[in-house]
Amino acid sequence: MTDASRNTPSHGMQGTVQRLVWPHSVPQACEELIQAGARLQMAYAWFPRPGDAPEVLYLADKGPHQPFEILRCTLPQDQQELPSMAPRIPLLGWYEREMHELCGIHFKGHPEPRPLVLHEGSQPPFPPLDPRYEPTEPMPYTESPWDLPPLEGGDVQILPFGPVRADVLESAQILFYYIGEAILHCHPRLFFKHRGMEKRFEGLTPQMGALMAERISGVDSIAHTLAFCQAVESACACSVPPRALYLRTILAELERLYNHLYYLGHLCHTTTLKVGEAQGKLLSEQCKQINGLFTGSRFLRALITPGGLRRDLDVSSLPSKLHALEPEIDRYMELLEQTNSHLDRLITTGHLPAQIAYDQGATGPIKRASGITHDLRSDHPYAAYAELPMEIPVRSEGDAHARVQIRIQEIRNSLALIFTAVDRLPTGPVISPLDPVPSAEGLGWCEGTRGSIYYCVHFDPQGRFARVKIKSSSFSNWRVFPFTVHDTNMMDYAINEASFGLTMAGCDR
Amino acid sequence: MPLWTLFGLNRGLATTPWPNKADASMQPGVLGLPQYHPEQCREDCRDCADACLPKAITIADRNLHLDYGKCIGCQLCTEACPSQAMTPSNNWAFGVRDRKDLEWTDALNSPLARELKNGILKHFKRSLHIRHVDAGSCNGCESELQALNNPFYNLHRLGIFFTPSPRFADLLLVTGSVTYAMRGPLLETWNAMPEPRWVMATGTCAVSGGITGGGYSCAHGLEGILPVDVYLPGCPPNPAAIIQALLLLLDRTGQKVHGGRYAS
Incomplete structure (x- = not known):
């Protein structure tokens, strides 16, 4: 003390x-x-x-x-x-x-006293998370000029990119201050998708809260719901049955698998490796179809709930489905690592030094590609991770290629983890009764596809949520990302952004 | 690049024959929105309505009202129902032209088609260009929209393309419950599109707001913001459901849902 x-x-x-x-x-x-x-x-x-x-x-x-x-x-x-x-x-x-x-x-004494989450022109009568702000009341808003970094010198131009961008992408705006091909400064304007999700948990029961958590970031449904449920279970001293812990682990790794495969395909899109793009996205689709077959949901939703799982799953034939896919996945990743045109665009692109990664809060594969060994699955084990062997890949290069290599290794790890978990899957119930404890508080965490996710839950005296705080991985990594764009060039931007594997919904909430 | 050419040729055809050839197992195992069996429904029971967070099921004067436009497919009503009046189903082709068709009605009376607009649409049947706008989704819808161009669904073969510029777009495909900050960019995109133009509300959030509509920063989907031609609920709708709704817009397939009833 x-x-x-x-x-x-x-x-x-x-x-x-x-x-x-x-x-x-x-x-x-x-x-x-x-x-x-x-x-x-x-x-x-x-x-x-x-x-x-x-x-x-x-x-x-x-x-x-x-x-x-x-x-x-x-x-x-x-x-x-x-x-x-x-x-x-x-x-x-x-x-x-x-x-x-x-x-x-x-x-x-804040060094960046500018609007972040609520855009310029927002006029809430109270701060929105103040309980006096009525949950159903829309916030008055008039579009106003933005607070942008000042510009000196006639040669520098500003290129606003977004919020409606090419292809099917989530909404965000990136402002480039540039001369010719050189980017001097990158200024993202985010939170176009701020839906006020944390406020929506107020007054909900734990079970309904899980539906919200599934919809913070669709492609991270399991990671968010897992962190949320673990926070509730910790607050209410609920012990989850072993079978549910193993099934949750399997679900979490299935989520990582389809996400990482899509990531590899999308990265090929930015380096214009067409067949590589098609194959990565096809493998991701096949994983989503496996998700649908075993759980009823391509996003693995409607299963995890505070206390365990809503229903039991028969995953006995899951390994054979994945074994059928494994040689294709291996061959695909092998080919990517042999393709010079692809590697040329990745090596040295979007360099993130370890110190910046640490100071600015990088998480997940981004951090591990910049030499920081840390993974919540092994450092603070949850679900069944303490009982499953696992290697945490780390690279020190800090470039786009290192970020790819981390994910390639994690794909292999996820497959191995699923096989072992199915092999050792305990029998028994999949849910324990959970009674909300009035005024209880709990912390939950999860290493999702994109990094660490934390949930802090506070119950009110009636056993409903008074406050739920969500720390998402993309919120952390979007903060870091511009540091790898300043003083680079336009050609590399799309590749660099894809190599980060960010989501907007998770960041903006 | 001979390595990748050979690889691609070896890999062979990955695309599904659906919808040109019927394939019943298009989305094996994937749960759609729950099915309502009124004959099983018990009086004085409101378990399903109590389990419904987005209020897709409501009960007034002992009458159950079901609106698929608000359903997020969480399956809680199917778990809560004591008499199997709500059951899990594989019904996912929920695209409809008229919002009312997503609401359960006891007597079926499908409204007349809007003939003039459909007459114009006839000329777009074989080719459609889409501009997508994410107006505040959870990215589940984007993930499924991105899947449309993977080799399995291969959307191009149906003459349907995504376009970067709204100037070339025939259809505005909107996801999300429309945040205060995206309302302006969404309307600007719409205004930049040449006529004739269409709008598809994709996902329960865009149809009604789902569980993310309202609050301090969101509208209730496209309600009162843009005129919608096709509504497609689902959380998220799977890629086949999106294709089905696009073909419905183009009059190349029929509507599955009338008065909240899913045609088998």
């Missing part, structure tokens, strides 16, 4: 170590965490009682197999302000801006 602490609560966020801190001691408490080797993961705010001041929570990962630590800071009613930690811990920059817009908290 150090000077920054107030006292230790007897209840609170299950599965974590908590420290209550005063607003002025937040910097010191964060510094202590950094010195102890911890990495801050996210920050968010909520309103424990309507009309009261918000509480801000900082989540830190103290290393493999250590419990997560949470700093909790209740703000005084008359001064909802905190010192900005973004100058010291850059990855917190976006979380602070989000808290400013959605919860009305001011962060003193």
Whole structure:
């Protein structure tokens, strides 16, 4: 216990170590965490009682197999302000801006005091996550000029790309400040798809909450629902039956499989390797069809629920289906790695140094391609991962090719994990009864296809959700991505963006 | 690139013969939206309505009202129903021209087709260019739209193409419940399209808002924003369902759903 602490609560966020801190001691408490080797993961705010001041929570990962630590800071009613930690811990920059817009908290000394989640021209009567904001009330909005980086010198041009982009893509706008072929600065404008998903959990039961979690990012349905359910189960001290834990692991790896195969195909699209594109997308389609065959949903939805699974699955013939596909997948990845025209476009493209990856909050394959070994499946095992052998691939090059190689290795890992899990699948029930505990709180996490996902859930005194915070992997990686675009060229942009494998829905929520 | 040419030739044909040749197992195992069997329905029971988050099932004066335009296919009603009046089904071809056809009616009275517009549409039958706009989806719909161009569905063979510019587009295909920030870009895209032009609301969010409509930042799909020619609920609709709805728009296939009833 150090000077920054107030006292230790007897209840609170299950599965974590908590420290209550005063607003002025937040910097010191964060510094202590950094010195102890911890990495801050996210920050968010909520309103424990309507009309009261918000509480801000900082989540830190103290290393493999250590419990997560949470700093909790209740703000005084008359001064909802905190010192900005973004100058010291850059990855917190976006979380602070989000808290400013959605919860009305001011962060003193923020290096980027610009709108992020709510676009210029939004005029909410209260901050939207304030309980006094009526859940069904539309936010007044008039289109307004944007706050853009200033421009000097006549040669620099601005190219706005999006929000409606070529092909079938999610909506986002990328502004390029460029001279000829050279990109000087890349300024993404995101959150066109901000649907206010966190607010929608308010008042829902755990079971209905799972339907919401499935729809945060469709291609990450399992990862989001898993993290959400684990947060609820932790809050309500519900122990999930072993068979459900194994089936959840299988579902999570099936999701990784179809996503990574699509990723390889889409990347070939950007390097104009046509047959490679067709084959990657075909393999992804075949995996989706296998999903449909075994679960009834190509996106593996309508299965995971707090307490376990809604129904049992017969996966006995799943390995034979995947074994039939395995040689094709292997051959495909082998060919990609032998194709010079493809590799030429990937090697050295979109370089992300390890230090920037760490400081700006990169996660998942992006981080592991820049030399940072960390994977929630092995470091903080959940579902059945503690009992399954697994290799975590890491590369140090930090370029588009390294990001591909990580995913290629993960495809092999996913197949191996599924085979082992089906082999060792326990028998028994797939769901335990779960009773919502009034005012309980819980943290859940999952290493999704694109990286770490965290859910923090707070129940109200009636056992319904008062607040659900979602930390998605794409929110983290979109923050990092522009650092690999500044001072590069237009030709590489599409390849670089594809090599990150980002989603908008997960980022914008 | 001889390596990839040889590879492609060796790999052979991957495309499904559907819909030119009927293939009953087009989406084996994939669950569609639940099927309603009114004869099984118990009076004084509202389990399905209580289990329905998007309020696709509502009960007023003991009458069950079912609107597939709001259904996200979560299957909770099929689990909640004590008498199998709601059952899981493989019904996914839910594209309809008239929004009302997604609502269950006891007496079937399909409205008249809009003949003039369909007359013009006749000339587009063999070729259609689509501009897609993501107005705030969860990306499940995008994932299935992207799948349309994979070798299995191979949308091009049907004369249907995605186009980057709205200037070349005949159809505006919209996904998502329409966020406040995407409303402007969506309308600008629509305004940039030459007439005649059509709109397809793809996915339950675009049809009615589903469970993501409303709130501080979303509309309820295209309701009151754009005139819709084909509604396709589903969460998300699978690629075959999207193709079926596109062919329905082009009058190259029939509508499966009338008055909320799915033709077998």
